[in-house]
Amino acid sequence: MFQAFHPKNVVNTPFLFLTGKGGVGKTSTACATAVALADSGKKVLLISTDPASNLQDVFGLELTNSPKEVPGVENLFASNLDPEAAARAYREKVVGPYRGKLPESVVATMEEQLSGACTVEIAAFDEFTNLLTNPEIIEQYDHIIFDTAPTGHTLRLLQLPTAWNGFLEESTHGASCLGPLSGLADKKNLYSKSVEVLSEPSMTTLLLVTRPDVSSLVEADRASMELKEIGIKSQILIVNGLLQSYLKEDEVSSAFYHRQRNALKQIPENLKQNEIYSLPFVSYSLTGVENLRYLFKQYSIPSMELSFENETDNLPRLNGVINDVSSDHTRLIFSMGKGGVGKTTVASAIAIGLVETGHKVHLTTTDPAAHLSHQFQSDELNQNLTISSINPKVEVEKYKADVLANASKDLDEEGLAYLEEDLNSPCTEEIAVFRAFAEVVAKTENEIVVIDTAPTGHTLLLLDAAQSYSKEIARSTGDVPDSVLKLLPRIRNPKETAVVIVTLAEATPVLEASRLQDDLRRANIEPKWWVINQSLYATNTIDPILRGKAIAEIEWIHEVNEKLAKKCSIIPWQHEEKVGYEKLKDYID
Template structure:
């Protein structure tokens, strides 16, 4: 379908960046690319800037921010930049001078403003900017590969002149992720040179990594467009995890194959203009140098590595989770997790399961209304189930308009440009959508409300701060509606509210879900259940490739079950998409 990716033929630039949503295989692709280039005689430095990096696990060596030689691969060096540590150091450099001068409550709010994803990303950018502009690096290595590229939003922020003129020291506008640039004025020239390197097609190649599924393709398309806007146009796309063939006698195998092919028919037009490569769906774990070398050789795992019945881990099913919520009288249920793990499907299944238990349920989601129409089709809904859909795009536009109306009139042209870009941050959508969620909950009485996707702990803490401190001092998120003020304490009440974390049995989704849980705990929210979704481990597939993949899921199922989750439910990968009320019930049968 697409030509196989071979970095020796495809990569000609010294700098290589990989980007894509969590779980698409950025790290394994970056590692295999680094090994292949080093094996070809090139001297390669591989750097991870991912907070959930498992680079050390892939190579089986301890890594720091200093390049370390990778055993058994001549010419390959690796380092692990820890943006979380960098963010803590950076945060203290900004906040430290105010300790003992400003009230403790204000200092605490400043710390939270600098605790979001934007700060971590900019701290990572700060780390590798020196590498991109350091002539000794260029002289020492033929290729420098970065696992995880900055987003277009971050790079646009860094390009805005307002970010460097003291605007942040004075602004009291209502933006959502305010503060990450407030201590970087002395880095303007360095960052300008870095962005120039990124946009130079003779120096940098951007690799967009996606899975052959609709949500991953949409995210790749968004990232591609954002980065093209700021001049990073030397892009290529890798469709990772493409099943090459299937067993006709195996229903799981056939459904898996055809679902991937159907998703690829929906590739966005922008991505069709990009050179597209593919990498195969592999059954073995992409750890260890030899396995990484196999990736570009279309290697399949032997059938002897399949999952055997006597090795199986048996976990509760989704019906057990639903029984728990029904018995304990939970009134508000959030499903949370990274994109592509199946939050909407799980939320829909929980809602249907509770209705079947005799409860009145309202299901609301941030997916477009057409998706819920598709999910439930024309089935006759149970009279106890009502559904609403919140449009993130509309809510964000409304929120932006409110903030700009309140704060924008006091700003000059440059200040307004910064405010508008700051409002493109991820937290803005979370806050805007949460306001809409709060309205839904406020109007609901005598029913259970199931909400697909809640804001992170960081955003909830920002909203808390907005209630506690004045906007002028705390640089808060703007006026907080009464419905939000009432909902925040309700979320922390474990007798009324439960958070369900949804993940896949893979390294990156589990690591990111773990970070999400820690984020929530900072806001005094403690998820009661985890759901491992779409598990091949829980199926009886006989396909040798899929069975090998099922085996590789085992360690992550154990990680969640034994270390991360208080309660854990396992949902098998189904051989058909569950469409319509009656089919959704299959999740709980």
């Protein structure tokens, strides 16, 4: 269908970036690409800029910021840029001077303000730009490969050279949620050079990795267009995990194959302008150098013939979640998890299940990529179900206007300019969206509210700090409305609220969901359920390749059920995309 991807036939630039939705196989593709290029005689540096990186798991060695030689592959070196460690050092640099000089409560508030995503990004940015522009590093290697994070983070990371360049040209005060940024002016030339490197086709190639499913293709298309807008136009699309053939007597195998082919018929026009390659769906784990070498040889290693009792028979399906929250009289349900795991579908199915048991339900989302209108299409909805969506861009503009209007009577022109700069930070979106959540919930006291894509633990803590220390952080949050004041305690009350974490039975989604759970617990919120979505292991497929993949899920099902979740539910892989009210009912039948 597409020509097979092999790096030696495609890669001809010193810098490679891999990006795509979470769980599409960026890390395994990056590692296999690095091994293949090193095997062909090139000297290669592989770097992960993903906080959820599992490079060390793939190669079986501990990695740090300093490049380390990969055993068994001559000329290959790997390292992990640890954005979280860089952010900790940055926070201490900003907050440290105030310890012992300001009240502990104020210092704690400062620390929480600096624990958001934007702090992680800017703290990691210096290391990132150094790798792009340092001639001593560049001259050592033929190729530097960046295994980047899931799409949203990658877009932000790659846009930073342009974003901060513009910021330094326009800013007069050097203010943001990151604290004083005047020091960045000294690095303006470095950022400009980074932009040149990223947008130069002879220097940089972007590998957009996708799965052959509609949501991954839509996300790849969005990433492609946004990156083209900032000048990164040398792009290649890799369709990863394409099942090459199917077992006619296996219903799951046949459905899997045809579902992939149907999705590929819907490749967006923009993506069709790129060169398109494919990588096969494989049964074996893409860990270890030898398995990575198999990938580009298009080998199919038969799955291990294991005799096992399907333990998922003992795990409840989604009905278990629905019956539990219904009997507990839960009023607020959050669906949370890594991108691409099916949060929107699970949230929609839970809402329908509650409606079918007689409840009045309101379903809403803030995820720009989650189209509830697509999920339900033109279906005639049950009269007990209402749907809405919260547009982050609209809410941010509304919030900024409200804050500036409230502040205008107390601030002079310079003070307003300073505040307006500060409101351009990513933290503003977190607060604005949460306020919109609170307004939706406040209007629906007589309904169960199901929210797809919930606020993070950081957002909750920042808003909590705003209640106690509003004077100290009034610039960032403005006034705290009654709807927020009432909602925060409600979210923390397990008798009213249930958080449902959605994952796939794979390493990256489970590890990221585990970090999400830690983040929520930091905000005194205990997730009630984990839902393992789209499990091949739960289908009892006999296709040798799909069965091999199913066996690989066992480790992660055990990890969730026995170590991470208080209550665990599993949803078998579905033969078709469930679109429309009646189809979504299949999850609860």
